[in-house]
Ligand code: FAD
């Protein structure tokens with residue numbers, strides 16, 4: 148163990164949830180943010196469509212509430228959604244006051260976009276690069292705050308709980324408190340210890356569990372797996388959202404590229420490769436049905452036709468108008484030889500968002516004292532069985548503010564006395580030949596999840612996935628315990644753990660609801676399943 152760091156607050160992750168919380172927490176004390184790559188690298192940075200909120204007098208919070216509950220297929224926690232829609236507008240005004248520049252109309256009012264599942268235009272956006280603008284403004288504010296230290300290239304490995312206090316395990320102490328994390332200094336290769344009075348898990352999502360995802364490389368499920376291993380309660384992990392329209396461009400380097408739902412909100416039409424508009428056959432809301440319905444419809448059309456993609460037709464939208472609203476998408480399409488004036492955009496669904504996560508209350512508190520979770524890694528109860536478009540950034544803003552509020556209420560200054568924490572046990576040597584074999588596991592898990600735990604599931608597929616994922620998870624865990632740790636190994640271990648959590652949750656839910664559709668139980672079963680799927684590791 149080379150170094151110890153202490154601060155009042157420790158924030159894991161530099162996306163919208165972590166940065167928002169850090170800026171508020173800094174009014175109470177010192178804050179350390181650790182993030183595993185460059186500071187802007189996050190799902191937040193790639194968000195396109197925008198942030199949903201009631202920002203016009205003609206809109207109502209009841210409307211936003213209603214749309215969220217409908218998309219969530221009966222499983223949203225109504226109280227939590229009420230908090231989201233009521234407090235959301237104030238959080239957006241805070242972002243604006245901080246210098247975030249959202250797109251405005253000629254009269255200076257916000258230009259509100261439309262996305263699937265929304266009954267009207269209510270998406271605040273910065274053209275089709277909303278996340279980049281929000282991240283820029285938040286990072287700028289963090290840089291200007293002398294009480295915040297932001298450390299790049301540190302990867303959290305394990306949450307520190309009672310089990311890292313020498314002797315506590317044998318005394319039978321349950322995990323009741325979190326004290327910090329062990330984190331890998333990616334550059335030195337050493338494990339360093341970060342201790343704090345309050346710890347915020349804001350590590351984002353798990354798209355990299357799947358072979359095809361809209362998420363960037365950082366989204367390797369670290370937070371879910373760390374919290375699970377520490378004994379926190381997780382909920383609803385089976386509800387993985389597949390975005391209906393990621394660009395189909397096998398030759399494109401650098402991962403999958405999203406075609407924002409706002410394009411459909413702006414009039415984009417989904418067609419088969421033979422030109423048929425198919426969405427009206429599936430739902431009266433057609434292209435603007437909630438995401439689970441559109442993704443399943445595309446999946447069905449692809450299976451029926453055998454085609455590798457469907458088409459998103461925008462050729463009828465005036466080019467200037469399209470380019471003004473979606474400059475990034477237009478440029479990316481042009482770069483790939485797709486002239487949106489004359490050619491439809493080939494699209495396929497891809498894993499996009501985890502609606503479940505570390506279970507929290509209305510103030511971001513997890514089942515472990517001192518440990519809070521906000522943003523995509525959390526499960527507040529807002530999204531139920533399917534997230535409404537552009538409610539994710541809003542959720543991160545609202546609940547990181549609330550986590551801060553609760554902490555502020557209870558805050559008393561002074562020194563924190565930490566228990567004696569065990570040193571990280573550095574294991575063995577890194578063996579490159581052995582690693583090459585283990586590394587293949589990553590691709591295998593992603594393929595298993597894509598083939599067997601995707602948009603349409605079945606018992607047989609899930610059982611097969613569980614068997615294989617468990618074997619791989621156990622092998623990786625065994626390797627992890629006897630080798631020197633690298634970022635790749637940390638990520639692989641977390642991907643494997645979280646894949647298994649998703650499969651097990653999917654096997655548990657014996658009905659179809661929202662994003663979880665299984666051919667063995669094709670109906671929704673309210674009497675038995677109108678409840679969350681909870682997972683908790685027995686840590687003793
Ligand atoms: P992130 O923004 O993902 O940040 C997580 C942070 O944690 C990163 O800094 C990461 O490096 C760090 N991290 C992860 N693991 C570790 C570790 N072990 N140690 C240290 N640091 C770690 N939602 C909307 O509401 N509207 C949209 O328009 C929208 N568009 C989207 C478009 C795309 C392409 C994608 C991928 C998502 C989109 N979403 C959108 C979803 C939304 O962007 C995310 O859910 C949201 O940004 C999550 O924010 P976060 O702060 O929780 O996590």
Ligand code: SIN
Nearest residue numbers: 195196407408536537
């Ligand atoms: C999109 O722009 O289509 C993504 C919006 C979201 O994930 O909410």
